[in-house]
Amino acid sequence: MPESVTPLEGAIYSGFVTIMDAGLAGMVLLRADLGDSDVVLALKGAGFDVPGAGELVGDLGNGALWMSPDELMILCAHDEAEATVATLTEALGGMHVLVANVSDARAVFRLTGDGSAVREVLAKLSPADLRRDSLPPGGVRRTRLGQVPAAFWFASDDEAVLICFRSVAGYILDLLSKVATPGSEVGHF
Amino acid sequence: MRDMLILTCPYCGIRCDETELAPGGEAHLKRFGPGSSDEEFEAYLFMRANPKGVHFERWRHAYGCGKWFHAARNTVTLEVYGTYSAQVHEPPQEIRDAISTRVPGWRWKGES
Amino acid sequence: MSRRLPKGGRLIDRSRPLGFSFNGQEMRGYCGDTLASALLGRGQVLIGRSFKYHRPRGVVASGPEEPNALVGLGRDGSFEPNVRATMTELFEGLEARSQNHWPSLEYDVGAISSVLSMFLPSGFYYKTFLWPRAFWKHVYEPAIRLSAGLGKPPRRRDSDHYEHFNITTDVLVIGGGISGIVAASVAAETGVDVLLIEQASTWGGRALIDGVRIDGLNAEEWTESTLKSLQSMPNVRVRTRTTAVGIHDHGYVLLHERLTDHAPDHSVPRHRLWKVRARQIVAATGAIERPLSFSGNDRPGCMLASAVRDYVVNYGVAPGERTVILTNNDDAYRTGLTLREAGLGVPAILDARQEATGPLAKAARDAGLTVRPGCGIAGIVGRGRVERVQVCSQDGDGEVIDEIQADCVAMSGGWSPAAHLWCHAGGKLLWNDEEAHFAPDPARPPTGADGVAMMQAAGSANGAMHASAVLESAHSAGVSVGRALGMGRSGKPDRVPEGEDEAHEPMEPVWLVPARAPYSKRAKSWLDFQNDVKVSDIELAAREGYESVEHAKRYTTLGMATDQGKLSNINGLAILSRELGAPIEEVGTTTFRPPYVPVTMGAIAGEARGELFQPVRKTPIHAWHDASGAHWEPVGHWRRPYAYPMQGESVHEAVKREVLATRSGVGLLDASTLGKIVVKGPDAGRCLDMLYTNMMSTLKPGKCRYGLMCSENGFLVDDGVVARLDDDTWLCHTTSGGADRIHASMEEWLQTEWWDWKAYVANVTEQFVQIGVAGPKARNLLNELGPSMDLGREALPFMAWTDGALGNIPVRVFRISFSGELSFEIAAPAGKGRALWDRLLEVGKPFGITPYGTEALHVMRAEKGFIMIGDETDGTVIPQDLGLHWAISKAKEDFLGKRAQEREHMADPLRWRLVGLETLDGSVLPDGAYAADEGVNANGQCRTQGRVTSTYYSPTLDRGIAMGLVERGPDRMGEVLEFPVIDGDPVRARIVSPVFHDPDGEKQNA
Structure with a gap:
């Protein structure tokens, strides 16, 4: 079987923040009522922790993102996504849910930089409040980046993971590279 | 310039920049389908309130959780009295109370 | 004559001379100079010509309020017009040119209009050029356009780049004079985040020039030490060369930071537009001195x-x-x-x-x-x-x-508080008789989302005119914002800094010098230097009935353009009030509008220029298209190949080749942009029955059905094939441009109207690549790929789908056709999309496989009479107009658009309906052409009875084919219509069936 490729094909840009293709990632969309304790119990029973509103548990490869009151993005290895769909479908059998493998629908970036450089690069493109107190590691922000939707979280203070739709991966890479040009540091955060 | 509101999404708690939202016009309209009179259907489809003062609007957190919500706000002062679930037919009591506190004498339509 | 003094100058460094040029003449100034100070230091008093009368003008001010000293700066890709010399920091190699004159600054032909100024009174445009009407376009306007306008637009693409920066802060303090510094210090002590900005490159403002002493220190020492302790606080940020240009709703403030104007460097952003969300704002923007109105006050040498x-x-x-x-x-x-x-x-x-x-x-x-x-x-x-x-x-x-x-x-x-920002956000002003100025009214401040004050004015911006009052006002502003943010006092002793300056006698309002100046003097007493408005002009406006201050402003242009009332406002209002016999506070002030100072277009655009102007969406096969010489077509934000011209081939020829190759062999289409939306749940069928005009709940799993979606207003908005995946799951295909809109619309109905229905929606458009394989050899080709799938006509009949693998890639194959040929659409995970495409090309070689673009797709669908959303529909077309009655369920009680389609006008037999059009001479009808009817309409125009909606050269039939909407069209088969064209004789076309090719559908069912 041919290998899957990411839309970024391993791209990397080194500015005052390094922007790189985070590689293949498994993503499974789950629509379900997260306020329903049966759903949460079933998920826990199958080994899936449910993050609180606006939060994430785990990380890329193994975790879950809170997307909305009735939507989670389950993170797993890319080649385990179909199996994860099957596990979830079985665990939630009989309940009103929608499970879909969307691993190929998105591009994932890893942004690294010293101090608050990563926050600064994101703040050039997103209206989100990026002060550390407002978005500490563990929090997820779905927002606008330039002219397209995106979501990001801080894995640590100097590293963020960013997800956008596959078709605009090139646009986002160009945007991020542009605003991470050395010499354009703001020094604000 | 009157175009840069901040509204708090009641579903995810984020104070949204207006550029993260999509507007949806007047809130609490009742749908009229087959069987309705021409007048009812016309009002449902085209007639919109454009008040100077307290107004109820629909917004979608389009660049976020994707949820529709309602906002009660003042079109003159831009004060936001509150945001609340889109899944109600009329503003909840706490929103009405918040408005009444700020706009003495204000009443929800049909309320005496 | 102005000159450089032998000593002095707190901001300049005489050990660092800088070379610059003005109108090509080499000059020298010092590091720390502004262009204005350097020019004055070189004895250059005459700096420009005025806008209307081309009068000689010199520097008036030393800050952003400068009306006259506007120059063109730089050259080529760095040229910028209308730059204020007073705000331009000097750098080595700066090139400046004066404006509004021809042929030279010293001798200007246009200056004749100052002699004739009595013939150019206020409103002269409106009065003089009214008649004869025909002269306007060819005589008056071109002449006016030549002489009017401030500066010259740049001719080259801007070689700099710009960026945006979004932040949220608790407190934004605007102005780095002593008031701003005090307010920021007081607020910062409570622990909240504070951003303090200053438009100049240095701190301290006027106090440093005016000899103010604070807490026993001179203002310079005090500023330095206070700023240092402020900067050492972790919750404080300070920034110079940053101007607040506008305050908008809910604490949204735009700041214009100039990073490299003082030291050009194309490698870093030139300007940064800050989009600040501040919970509380302090305007410590100072005050602006007013000129006096006397005869000849615009002569170079008259300054504030x-x-x-x-x-x-x-x-x-x-x-x-x-x-x-x-x-x-x-x-x-x-x-x-x-x-x-x-x-x-x-x-x-x-x-x-x-x-x-x-x-x-x-x-x-x-x-x-x-x-x-x-x-x-x-x-x-x-x-x-x-x-x-x-x-x-x-x-x-x-x-x-x-x-x-x-x-x-x-x-x-006298001095007027710079209350512009206060007013941008809706704050009101109060007239102060003693200082004869408008100052922020503390009882009517700008309010935020919570309905309470979001802004405080501090210092002279608040009308405080002397050091001690300024400091007290600033301190109180700092305390107020801390309190508004719910912060208690800090532990530090709460003390207002003590200010000392000389005691003052009251000022006296003087609006005209001398008080009883005759008309000859009033006609030479300038109120607005930039826009050439004199005392006599305002008087004329009042006499002619422009009594409202807003009308007088527009009639005379007082306070327009970059002035925005900075210098001209109060003096003009005073003259108007005198003429109207009403006090100034009743006349009121004009509206101050953002921006406070001009902002470069580059800063507003930020990153969004060139390649990044708009996002370009790319399918997983984009790179192949690009490498294969695709001629692109934008579809929404997508780029799709229109055709793939080969070497020496025109685009038109390529389309023809692609159509013929598909019809005779096999073609390959990247259809990945098609929207794909999953709808699942016990109520999914019910939901789709509402969303589509067809009945979707009765579709059998494994089958596909073409569906139509209408708006509540009854008009056709989207179409596509729906596949039922299992008992409670459907997959809806939408148009390429419609995916996001239709997905949003489904969510909207489910969330806001049918919220008790159990149906979830997911937009999986980008998860899949979708490749169309069409043509009589399509099945043969696919059979070469993978033995695991049976794609025979029994196993996978027309309008069915099946899952499987092709070339070891997991796929879902739909037997649907938009070309009229035997056709398969293959969906595969996007990450393997390119591999599948490459594999198809490879295996397809012996079959003569031909990739085709959107134009071939359009031609083939038109040959089959299939409609296209956006061509046959324009937001006023109902499915019935297009002969799609068969796709409108009569059994359903309700669906979106049903009630609207019941309106009388929707059943009017005279509606324009879809037909095919066949030109008698075989030519291609012009797109959008109208069919003429007899007689004229109410406007005296030729009546029309139809129009062309799609028109192509059909390679299959080797002639022009078209579709159009024609009055009672389907009832008029065989009739010939006339389509007038711009040049030449009308084109005659016969009404025919819209299905030009394979009307029985034998090919697609093969």
Whole structure:
């Protein structure tokens, strides 16, 4: 079987923040009522922790993102996504849910930089409040980046993971590279 | 310039920049389908309130959780009295109370 | 003549000379100079020509309020017009050119209009060029366009780049003078986040020039130490060269930061537009001095009194050798004292007040200066600049008492708080009689989302005119914002810094010098230098009935353009109020609009230019298309190949080849952009029955059905094939441009109307690549790929789908056709999309496989009479117009658009309906052409009876084919219509069936 490729094909840009293709990632969309304790119990029973509103548990490869009151993005290895769909479908059998493998629908970036450089690069493109107190590691922000939707979280203070739709991966890479040009540091955060 | 509101999404708690939202016009309209009179259907489809003062609007957190919500706000002062679930037919009591506190004498339509 | 003084200049570094040029002439200034100070230091008094009369003009001010000294800066890709010389920091190699003159600054042909100015009164455009009407387009407008306009637009693409920056802060303090610093310190002590900005490159503002002392220190020492402790706080950020240009709703403030204007460097952003969300804002924006209205006050050499001392103190530049001061207040005496101290001549201080007895006046007299109370200026003598000042009595009509040799006039009409930002956000102003200015009304501040004040004015921006009052106001503003944010007082002793400056006598409002100036003088007394508005113009406006201040502004252009009322506002209002016999507070002020100062277009665009102007969406096969020479077509934000012209082939020829190859062999289409939306749940079928005009709940799993979606208004908005995946899951295909819109619309109905229905929606458009394989050899080709799938007509009949694998890639294959050929659409995970495409090309080689673009797709669908959303529909077309009755369920009680389609007009037999059109000569009808009817409509225009919606050259039929909407069209088969064209005879076309090719559908069912 041919290998899957990411839309970024391993791209990397080194500015005052390094922007790189985070590689293949498994993503499974789950629509379900997260306020329903049966759903949460079933998920826990199958080994899936449910993050609180606006939060994430785990990380890329193994975790879950809170997307909305009735939507989670389950993170797993890319080649385990179909199996994860099957596990979830079985665990939630009989309940009103929608499970879909969307691993190929998105591009994932890893942004690294010293101090608050990563926050600064994101703040050039997103209206989100990026002060550390407002978005500490563990929090997820779905927002606008330039002219397209995106979501990001801080894995640590100097590293963020960013997800956008596959078709605009090139646009986002160009945007991020542009605003991470050395010499354009703001020094604000 | 009157175009840069901040509204708090009641579903995810984020104070949204207006550029993260999509507007949806007047809130609490009742749908009229087959069987309705021409007048009812016309009002449902085209007639919109454009008040100077307290107004109820629909917004979608389009660049976020994707949820529709309602906002009660003042079109003159831009004060936001509150945001609340889109899944109600009329503003909840706490929103009405918040408005009444700020706009003495204000009443929800049909309320005496 | 202005010159550089041998010493002095707190901001310049005489050890670092800088070379620059003005109108091609090489000049030198110093590091720390502005362009204005460097020009004045070189004796360049004449800097530009005025907008309307092309009068000679010099520097008036020293800050952003400068109306005259606007220059063109830089060249080629770095050229910018209308740059204020007073805000331009000098750098090595700076190139500036003066504006609004021809052929030269010194000799300007256009200046003749100043002699004829009596023929160019206010509103002359409206009056003079009204008649004859035909002259407007060919005579008046071209002539006016040639001479009007401020500066010249750049001709080249901007070679700099720009960026945006979004932040949220608790407190934003605007203005780095002593008030801003105090307010920021007080707020910061409570622990909240504070951002303090200053438009200049240095801190401290006017206090440093005016000799203010704070807490026993001179203002310079105090500023340095206070700022240092502020900067050491972790919750404080400070930034210079940053101007707040507009305050909008809910604490949204735009800041314009100039990073490299003082040291050009194309490798980093030139400007940064900050989009700040501040919970509380302090406007410590200072005050702006007002000019005085006297005859000849626009002569180069007439300057604001504060600006004159700024040039001496900050830059060691003497604006003149002999400066006459004209004032109505004590502050201007400081200018006299400063000039005297610098060894410059001050032949007289003319004080329009009857008495001048305050401490500053006394100090002036003690310094040996001549103070002449009750005096004004009757006129200025001099060609192109001030040479002599004619003195008169202020309360007279301008009889000249004596003449004074002078080359500079320092004028002061009092100070107005810079309340622009306060007003942007909806704050109201209050008239202050004592200072004769409008100041922020603390009872009516701008309010935020919570309905309470989001802004405080501090210091002179709040109307405080003396050091101690300024500090007290600033302190109180700092306390207020802390309190508004719910912060308690800090542990530190809460003390207002003590300010000392000279005591002041009250100022006296003086709106015209002399008070009874005759018309001849009023017609030469400028109110708005930039827009050439004089006292007589405002009077004329009032007499002609423009009594509202907003009307008078527009009629005369007072305070328009970059001025935005900075210099002209109060003086103009005062003249209007006098003419109307109403107090100024009743006349009111015009609206101050953002931006406070001009913002470059580059900063507004930010990153969004060139390749990043709009996002471009790319399918997983984009790179192949690109490498294969695709001629692109934008579809929404997507780029799709229109056709793939081969070497030596035109686009048209490529389309023809692609169509014929598909019809005879097999074609390959990247259809990945098609929307794909999963709808799942116990109520999914019910939901789709509402969303589509068809019945979707009865579709069998494994089958596909073409569906239509209408708006509630009944009009067709989208179409596509729906596949039922299992008992409670459907997959809806939408148009390429419609995916996001239709997905959003499904969510909207489910969330806001049918919220108790159990149905979830997911937009999986980008998860899949989708490849169309069409043509008589399509099945043969696919059979070569993978033995695991049975794609035979029994296993996978037309309008069915199946899952499987092709070439070891998991796929879902749909037997659907938009070309009319035997056709398969193959969906595969996007990450393997390119591999599948490559595999198909490879295996397809022996079959003559031909990739085709969107145009071939369109031609083939038109040959089959299939409609296209956006071609056959335009937002006013219902499915019934298109003969799609078969796709509208009669069994359903309700669906979106059903009620609307029941309206009388929707069933009108005269509606234009879809037909095919066949030109009699085989030519291709022009797109959008109308079919002429007999007679004329109410407007006297030829009546029409239809129009062309799609028109193509059909390679299959080797002739033009078209579809169109025609009045009663389907009932008129065989009739010939006439389509008038722009050049030549009307084209005649016969009404035929819209299905031109394979009407029985045998090919697609193969």
